[in-house]
Amino acid sequence: MKENNKKVFSLKLFLKQYLFFLIMLILLGFFLIFKFDIGIKAATVIVSSFKEILLVLPPIFILIGLLDEWTSKETMIKLMGEKSGLKGILLAFLIGTVAAGPLYAGFPIAMILMKKHVKFFNIIIFIGAWSTTKIPMLLYEMSALGYKFALVRLALNIFVIIIIAYIMELVIKKDEISSIYKKAENY
Amino acid sequence: MKQGNYIFNIIVYLIAIVFLIISFIKSKQKTKKALIKAWNSFKNILPMLLGIITSIGLLLSILNPEIIKKIIGEKSGAYGVLISSILGSVALFPGVVAFSTAALLLSSGAGYVQMAAFVQTLMMVGVITLPMEIKYFNKKIAILRNLISFVLSVGVAYLIGFILGLWN
Structure with a gap:
């Protein structure tokens, strides 16, 4: 009986979690039936981007x-916490810049950093650097759009990232920050 | 075109494998816990990712490149910058594809400012990934970050156009 209950519950949870995906799949099905050329094109794009994401x-x-298991909160607070100053900012820039990967892969890392009580300002710097100033991408940007374009964009973005972090820190209240840090801790 | 991606993937895999081996030598128990955590956080985000990928696939096939090129390919001025910024905010391309797309559009007559706006918003603003960002932060923080990023991206685009104009 108990086993059965658990099964019903997890099916409900599954449906809730996958609702958006299921709706999109139904939509894709419609295209495949009524507008085959668009549907098959979409299916190809979906399969190839799914493969890329799985990779x-x-x-x-x-x-x-590993980062979560091996770094203690104390070390991270010392390195990037409230009183880390310029060192913390530079470190946040560095971690975000050296790593590549899409924006959405940066969010879970930001959460681990929040769990380790890294300063909110540095979290936003990290997200900014992760999204725009990517060293692995820089060479490619230079070859595709020209080195002047890439270098000017990089230089401007360093300022932009710091400005964003300052505005966020000004606008977002302390208790709001501590509530999202609590959320990260429960992860 | 995809070479940049492959090199990135290989590097990340190598780093992960090296750290995994070091971790395993130091403590089997901790490594096991880390892997369980990795799997759980992947499982957590998978449904949302699948939904996002499918919706993007549908969107990209309905709006084909020719239509996109038509709207921002001409000398479209501020209007084109705005449209490029909105397209960049909504689209979800990997960086390499973004640069290639921008380069392609540039060679077919798009302005530098429009393409700078496109690349910049593409990387900084994520409307499609907003639900994910809200899940990890909260609604206010996620929306505010994207909003500020959007406004500053447009500014950066114009500055890039201005500076390149002086430099060339």
Whole structure:
């Protein structure tokens, strides 16, 4: 009986979690039936991006798990916490810049950093650096759009990232920050 | 075109494997816990990712490159910058594809400012990934970050155009 209850519950949870995906799949089904050329094109794009994501994400999540297990909160507070000053900012820039990967892969890492009580300002710096100033991408940007374009964009973005972090720190209240840090801790 | 991605993947895999081996030598128990955590956080985000990928696939096939090129390919001025910024905010391309797309559009007559706006918003603003960002932070923080990023991206685009104009 208990076993049965558990099964019903997990099916409900599954449906809730996958609702958006299921709706999109139904939509894709409609296209495949009524507008086959668009449907098959979409299916090809979906399969190839899914493959790419499956390739990109596993090592990132393994690194996240290791980072969480092996770094103590105390060390991270010392390195990037409230009183870390310029060193913390530079470190946040560095971690975000050296790593590549899409924006959405940066969020779970930001959460681990919050769990380790890294300063909110540095979290936003990290997200900014992760999204735009990517060393692995820089060479490619230079070859595709020209070195002047890439270098000017990089230089401007260093300022932009710091400005964003300052505005966020000004606007977001302390208790709001502590509530999302609590959420991260429960992860 | 995909070479940049492959090199990135290989590097990340190598780093992960090296750290995994070091961790395993130091403590089997901790490594096991880390892997369980990795799997759980992957499982957590998978449904949302699947939904996002499928919706993007559908969107990209309905709006084909020719239509996109038509709207921002001409000398479209501020209007084109705005449209490029909105497209960049909504689209979800990997960086390598983004640069290639921008390069392609540039060679077919798009302005530098429009393409800078496109690349910049593509990387900084994520409307499609907003639900994910809200899940990890909260609604206010996620929306505010994207909003500020959008406004500053447009500014950066114009500055890039201005500076490149002086430099060339």
